[in-house]
Amino acid sequence: MTSQYNPAEIEAAAQKYWEDNQSFTVTEDPDREKYYCLSMLPYPSGQLHMGHVRNYTIGDVISRYQRMLGKNVMQPMGWDAFGLPAENAAINHKMPPAKWTYENIEYMKGQLKQLGFAYDWNRELTTCRPEYYKWEQWFFNRLLEKGMAYKKMAVVNWDPVEQTVLANEQVENGRGWRSGALVERREISQWFIRITAYAEELLNEIDNLEGWPDAVRTMQRNWIGRSEGVEFLFAVDDEEPLEVYTTRPDTIMGITFISVAAQHPLALKAAQINPDIAAFIAECKTTHTAEEELETMEKRGIPLGITGSHPVTAEQIDIWAANFVLLGYGTGAVMAVPAHDQRDWEFAKKHGLEIRPVIRWPAGDQHDYDESALTTKQGVVCNSGEFDDLDFQQAFDAVAQFLEKNKKGRRKVNYRLRDWGVSRQRYWGCPIPVVYAQQDTAQDQVIAVPDDRLPVLLPEDVEFSGVQSPLRRDPDFYRTTLPGAHTPAVRETDTFDTFFESSWYYARYCCPGADQSMLDARANHWLPVDQYVGGIEHAVLHLLYARFFYKLMRDMGLVDSDEPFTNLLCQGMVLKDGSKMSKSRGNTVDPQSMINRYGADTVRLFMMFASPPEQSLEWNDNAVAGAHRFLRRWWSLVQRNKDSVRSAKITLARVDWACRITDPGAKNMRRLTHRILAKVIRDYARIHYNTVVASAMELLNALDKFDPDKNRDCAAVSRDSLLILNKILAPITPHIAHRLWLELGEPGDIIDAAWPCVDRDAIASDTVRLMIQVNGKLRSEITVPAASTRREIEESAIADEKARKFIHRNAIKKVIVVPGKLVNIVV
């Protein structure tokens, strides 16, 4: 009598077994190779969504597979618990963000446990807990000491009705998402970390990140954006000279105007006497801070009635204020060459400004400047006096030399990367641990909170209205005294960007319980992370900040390697009906309902089978049922065969049993099994789990038709194949694999079973099938002895009857033989 597949019972039993045996608790072991597998920690938003399930299943499959390869695998999990959604939820549910967050964590942790992930829960961390963020504050003190943290003015989105700063996400069509008020740009003093000091190293080391996807490496290179150019000055009467940077000094003689930011001192000054300029500046205040908007908005400008002196010709160039130039980025002023820059060209066309060509095609081809700018670097300089006829590089060098000689400019390497602004005018985050000696929060008043007074605790029991950070209204929080004195002082009420917490959590996992230091010696045992798994949406920001933070930690002696993540896998999104699953679209599928209905193994199997990890995955209810059907078939196959395979154990005690197989059916089954195994091993290595599952299905299909009771050979082969099937599916569907391993009478835990080896002798075949093409089109196929020479293959191909039909009476020009694959006859 065969029992039914009952996932609820099987999964609960396996999970209890792992828990009772502390199967996934791990410590440093000098005798075994370590393997640190990390998945991006979730924001505790309420329930797991399918994106989490996918991410964590991929990480778990990698972890369990590496364990079967014999490694000491560490797989931790934690909570990225600070953030904006908790504040929104707090308003909606009238609940403090802390309470909401902790309840979500409790629930989601239960969900993760139901999915059977092999986490070492002893290492769990929660970023909103003081024992975690204390060390973040301590680290910030070190950054202050090194001059790596500093304050400067920076723009934010200001909601004039709510009197609060808005995140870009909270701005919809230029208006505050709650108030509907037009959002204004406002400059406030904020904390920055000098990531630009590491720009060069962050860029150069991308070359060494061979375990990262090329797309991510390219995106990071472009984000850092190294460029070589020159920086030079336009003298302005009675004013500070205007500094600009350009990567095209070869076009310097084509400058016909200069643009400065609307908030530039020159513009503000001009506005005092010209109301049109004042109005323009006021208008510019309403564009918000997102780069996308800046680049796609209508480019507008107004002449200031001021000129700058061209550094080569001393020609007076008109200065404009423009909405697309930003004060905080670069020098707040740009030169404009409409003939050779498309944006300048469009601006010049619109305002009737001169387009002055100074580059021509070397061959003398004409360019139509009524159509577009000529932006090539393949041209030569013209209409530029002493620089005429030089190519790009020669002109670059000549102009740079001229500027340097005349003390009007210099060569400069520039980065697109900007320093990391870490101040957030929000409550639910890690308090920035500084105090100000006076009410004024200017730079020279900053005093660090001494290490022995850390952590600066975030009050958790607050009333949260959403209009303003409760810290600003809480004198118990902001009123303090200067360190070591009784002089009254005020605390910083801004909190850190939540990327601060996620930039080092992977290191803290290595040191559970460390309460005397941020990290300890255990960090260097586990780090760097061997495999990091997370969403592609983090390709630049999180992954760049984490790399930066790691280098900061290295330079403080906390870790001794250069890069935190050796291998990176970015999994694709989970889609339903062609678009991303999200609450706003109303197309979410609750993982919990799927676990309840089919069990965790089915959900995991479907996730791995539906598409390769790096591609997006289309949710399909029917296909989930199909995954469940496969597990049922596997279950009943083992129930049907277990008695005969158990008895075959005796046969298998002989070391050379495989060589003695005489039954042809058994031989074929074994060949298929080991061919599939070879493919599976390759696919595990390249993390193509969808084809691993497809191969397992093929093996099951074959085993279903194979009779183990025919003779001893068949029983032995059946057993070998079933054990291999069990092992290759164990990382993906661990619960059912755990139970079936027991049913097959195998000793020990499947989680520690040795990964199977391919038997090369089993795969070998006497004959080879070759495709025959005539002129590249498939026409026939032949089977030849595996030992055939190239000449023999050619002869049999040409002699093939079907091939002859297409060769017809044409002369054979060439015969191409691809060994083991095909023959192409060219006529």
Next chain:
RNA sequence: GCCGGGGUGGCGAAAUUGGUAGACGCGCCAGAUUCAAAAUCUGGUUGGGGCAACUCAGUGUCGGUUCGAGUCCGACCCUCGGUACCA
């Protein structure tokens, strides 16, 4: 706008390196089983033509390289992710 992905049957996809396009699964069709249905099992399933053997076409569009292109090169279209305060 800029940077980076993706586009292959009705659907999810497969195809180490340029070498049999569509493995595996879903759906659908037919059959078996059943009083019937569900479940299960067996077979079929890119499109056109043909009774069939077979044959023509086919991997977003257009063009190129090659004995041979889903794969390489050029241009374009659509779509998704990021764009520095969502995480």
